[in-house]
Amino acid sequence: MKKLKRTLTVVIGVAIASQIYFGFLIQDFTIALSVIIFSVFLYNYTELNPIQTAILTGISTTFCRSVWVYCSNMDFMKTIRITTPEIMFFTTFGILFYFLYYKNGKKDLTRFILSVFCCDFISNVVEISIRTRISGENSNMIKALLLVAIVRTLVVLIILILMKYYNSFLVKEEHEERYRKLILLTSSFKSEIYFMNKNASEIEDVMKKSFSVYEIVSKNHYSEELKNLTLDIAKDIHEIKKDYIRVMRGLEEMSNEKIDVEHxxxxxxxxxxxxxxxxxxxxxxxxxxxxxxxxxxxxxxxxxxxxxxxxxxxxxxxxxxxxxxxxxxxxxxxxxxxxxxxxxxxxxxxxxxxxxxxxxxxxxxxxxxxxxxxxxxxxxxxxxxxxxxxxxxxxxxxxxxxxxxxxxxxxxxxxxxx
Incomplete structure (x- = not known):
């Protein structure tokens, strides 16, 4: 379910980004924001199979662009000819990325960026080859596609660095928030322990008074029932005091962490x-x-x-x-x-x-x-x-x-x- 949601997120997000583009080199060939967004998604959603995701993305972006192109020319066959090569771009991108990065045991940002550069450049070459039917390519086109791949890859790198910085900032904020809560919680905790310690001495006084009452009752020959009652009260207070002190000592041990002695x-x-x-x-x-x-x-x-x-x-x-x-x-x-x-x-x-x-x-x-x-x-x-x-x-x-x-x-x- 999680993979399906993420796949849909990639497909929809890239399809929307594909509508931000400009014409380049030849008629109907475009340079779009979608490739940058697609690369960023691949870096963050590592569990997605890049080939399957790329094919679905290619279909969705082609469909979205086809709607716009058809509305402008009302020619179905011309629309298919203009937009379908984009499917080959994303399919090629996905296959190359699968072998260059996804299946590779060593995964780091450097390898990812190099993989994106190669995928972008080669996929553009494949797409423009289809559009020009191979023979129309020249060295100037290749240089231009290299420049496009370099620029888009640099944008991807900048976005990922900013995301890493932002995430580390959030983590730092989260740690500071937890530390603030720990200080306040421990403050309340230790204050309650302090109060319990104070109450312990008061319980001791009550216990002494209860035994004094028992001694007075015993010496003055009150009824056996009253004598037993005062003794039971004294014993109960003594047991309460023992349980109270045991709980209090346990809480004190829990609070005796390093943070206690920090200035x-x-x-x-x-x-x-x-x-x-x-x-x-x-x-x-x-x-x-x-x-x-x-x-x-x-x-x-x-x-x-x-x-x-x-x-x-x-x-x-x-x-x-x-x-x-x-x-x-x-x-x-x-x-x-x-x-x-x-x-x-x-x-x-x-x-x-x-x-x-x-x-x-x-x-x-x-x-x-x-x-x-x-x-x-x-x-x-x-x-x-x-x-x-x-x-x-x-x-x-x-x-x-x-x-x-x-x-x-x-x-x-x-x-x-x-």
Whole structure:
């Protein structure tokens, strides 16, 4: 099925290209774009048999040209005499290409170009021989056909080089896109692991408290049923803790790749975040403008955690912007002596003054999804924990309702020199 589709593509594509031509040397002999297109197809569709494809192509181009020629002279026999030699051109081209390149074990661009040159030149000689009935050829014709073959072959070579360059460009773009996604995915992954580590100690505290309750129940001679219940709770928490830690250790091992210890420049980090955020804004059809300014450049070793901090603040701002208003998210990074300052601001709805003291608390959130369920509320909690515990920095917030919010993160320069 795939070969059939590609064969039809060649036949139709070359037939269309055959309508771009000019007369040359003798009456009814033309030099067409179709030969160039046909050669390019043969290079890219290596699974197609060139003889079969050439014959079908010759028939289709002859038919297309016959329609135009017949409409101009209304003479069927004359039309056949003018157009049918083109079938011999493509048939000769296909046969020669089959033996010069297709059946040859060594396939490279140089051999392909030389094969196309020979096929073009010899096929033109065959066609013009039929049209002039052999005796009409002369050395000037041969020289002219050599020149045509050289020019068309050079055009084919240029097209293939441009295609290779374009393909390598696409591959590079694809690799960069995958790298950006890997950075963002790993950032979220490591941030969740960080939060799980923090929760593990809280689970340990709960387990200790549950055993303390069991000891109190045992010492004060409560009912056997209550004593067994408190013991079962303590045991269950202990098992949950073991499973939780096992999963957490497995995730940590998965994340311990070489990429973890690579340094990244802050400008590269912000470039990745800017592309990601713009893609999100476009995908969601949001009316939001980004204004990112990085006034200094430095290496970051714990870049996954820094990505989490900045991304959470940016998307917190996006969520705060009314969908009916023109939004603006600003990011500024400056060097202030012994610390780097990260300022993220938005022109959203702002935060109620009564909530400012609670926005960093675990579970606190003012946002609801469309189903009515409250959000997890760990975004700003995570931002504060990472800022203080990983980077030994500080975070503050200023907000005015209906005007916007500004978060300021300050991190000592020494935290990036570890």
């Amino acid at each position: 990244m420049k802050i400008k590269d980090i912000i470039s990745i975040l800017e592309i990601y955020t713009k893609d999100y804004i476009i995908a969601k059809s949001l009316n939001i403008e980004l204004d990112f300014k990085v006034e200094c450049n430095f290496y970051v070793s714990q870049h996954f955690y820094l990505v989490s901090i900045i991304r959470n603040l940016i998307f917190n701002g996006i969520e705060a912007i009314d969908s009916n208003e023109k939004g603006l998210i600003k990011l500024q990074i400056v060097d202030q002596g012994d610390e780097y300052v990260f300022i993220v601001s938005d022109n959203g709805t702002g935060i109620n003054e009564g909530n400012l003291d609670f926005i960093f608390n675990p579970g606190f959130s003012t946002k609801y999804d469309k189903s009515g369920s409250i959000c997890r509320g760990i975004g700003l909690t995570l931002v504060k924990d990472l800022t203080q515990n990983i980077f030994k920095g500080s975070i503050s917030v200023e907000s005015v309702q209906n005007e916007g919010t500004t978060f300021t993160v300050k991190i000592p320069i020494s935290s990036f020199r570890r």
